[in-house]
Each structure stands twice: as structure tokens, then as C-alpha cells.
Amino acid sequence: MNAYRRPSLKYPWLPxxxxxxxxxxxxxxxxxxxxxxxxxxxxxxxxxxxxIATLAVALDLWAVNTMIGLDTPVRLDRCARRLVTEGPYRYTRNPIYLSYTLLMIGGALIFGNEWMLLAAPLTALVTTSIAIRKEEMHLLLRFGVDFERYCRRTRRWI
Structure with a gap:
């Protein structure tokens, strides 16, 4: 399988x-x-x-629904069929990961867990280094200059 058709990650394990x-x-x-x-x-x-947790769930559902509506796989072990720049992807390149991070922050506040509040940004950094960079390389190989333009106008997180 060539780089154009290879998925960004071998396993969808970020959740x-x-x-x-x-x-x-x-x-x-x-x-x-x-x-x-x-x-x-x-x-x-x-x-x-x-x-915050309600916002996170709504953002996640909006992002997943946008991807499904545009016939592109949500799972990272599948090859992207289309560069999604609509819906929440107009504001952030990673709305699903942002929703996971916001959900952790919301959970930390609900349950009074300081460690979870500290873990949320650390987990976002880990996500950036082990997943997002690979996803971005996949999208760059797949969509080229269109992805570069998208990156210039849309932030990675917020």
C-alpha cells in the first residue's frame, strides 16, 4: 500500500x-x-x-456527524476520503480530540479531581506528538496544497 492510501494510524486507540x-x-x-x-x-x-462536559459532547457529536455526512471515515485506521473543512473543522483541525480534552476538564470539575485537571493538557500534548502529527502527514500526502491552505487558516487546537 502506498503512502497515499495508508491510514494515519494503525490502531484507533486514542480514546x-x-x-x-x-x-x-x-x-x-x-x-x-x-x-x-x-x-x-x-x-x-x-x-x-x-x-464544559455538555459542550464537549456536543462538539464531538457535531464533528463525527460532519465526517459521516461527508462520507469520510471517523476511525483513524481508515484512509481519509475527503479533506473535511466544514462544521467544527472550520474552527479547529481536531475537534474530536478537543472534545476529549474538554470532557476531561469538565469531569475534573464535576468530581473535584485536580489530577484529572492536570492530566487534560498533558494528554493533549501526548495526543499531538503521537497522533496528530501522523494524521497531519497523512492528510498532507493525501490532499497536498489544499491541506496546507487549511492549516494556514485553521488552528490545530483552538
Whole structure:
């Protein structure tokens, strides 16, 4: 299979990375080092967390629906059929990963877990280094100058 037809990642395992970071945060909070710096307690953090989590789920559904509507696979172990620049992809090149990160932040606020709040940006950095760069190379090989133009006008995250 040539580079033009090769998928960006061999396995679609990034939800497991985010899930693993969440689980590690829960273990850290419950059994190793309960966070006491930020005092994420009370009604305001819970309400803010619910709003952020709702926004994250809506963004994820919007992004997935946009990809399905344009007949391009959502799974990373499939080759992109089309460069998606509509819907949430007008504002961010990675709305699904952004939604995962926002969901972690929302969950951290809802459950008062400081470790999850710290893990969210770290997980986003890991995602950028192990997945997004490969996806971008795949899209560059597949769509060339159209992808370069898209990158110039649309941020990677927000």
C-alpha cells in the first residue's frame, strides 16, 4: 500500500489514552495523593464542569456527524476520503480530540479531581506528538496544497 492510501494510524486507540489518563487520575486522587491545592469543591465547579462536559459532547457529536455526512471515515485506521473543512473543522483541525480534552476538564470539575485537571493538557500534548502529527502527514500526502491552505487558516487546537 502506498503512502497515499495508508491510514494515519494503525490502531484507533486514542480514546484509550484519554480513558487511561482519566483512570490514572482517579487512582492518584483516591489512593496515592489526594489533591488539595485547588479545592475543587462546591456548586460552582460542578455547574461549570457540567457546562464544559455538555459542550464537549456536543462538539464531538457535531464533528463525527460532519465526517459521516461527508462520507469520510471517523476511525483513524481508515484512509481519509475527503479533506473535511466544514462544521467544527472550520474552527479547529481536531475537534474530536478537543472534545476529549474538554470532557476531561469538565469531569475534573464535576468530581473535584485536580489530577484529572492536570492530566487534560498533558494528554493533549501526548495526543499531538503521537497522533496528530501522523494524521497531519497523512492528510498532507493525501490532499497536498489544499491541506496546507487549511492549516494556514485553521488552528490545530483552538
Amino acid at each position: 484509550l489514552v484519554y480513558g487511561g489518563a482519566c483512570m490514572a487520575s482517579v487512582v492518584m486522587e483516591q489512593y496515592i495523593a489526594p489533591g488539595t491545592l485547588l479545592q475543587l469543591q462546591g456548586l460552582f465547579p460542578v455547574i461549570a464542569g457540567c457546562l
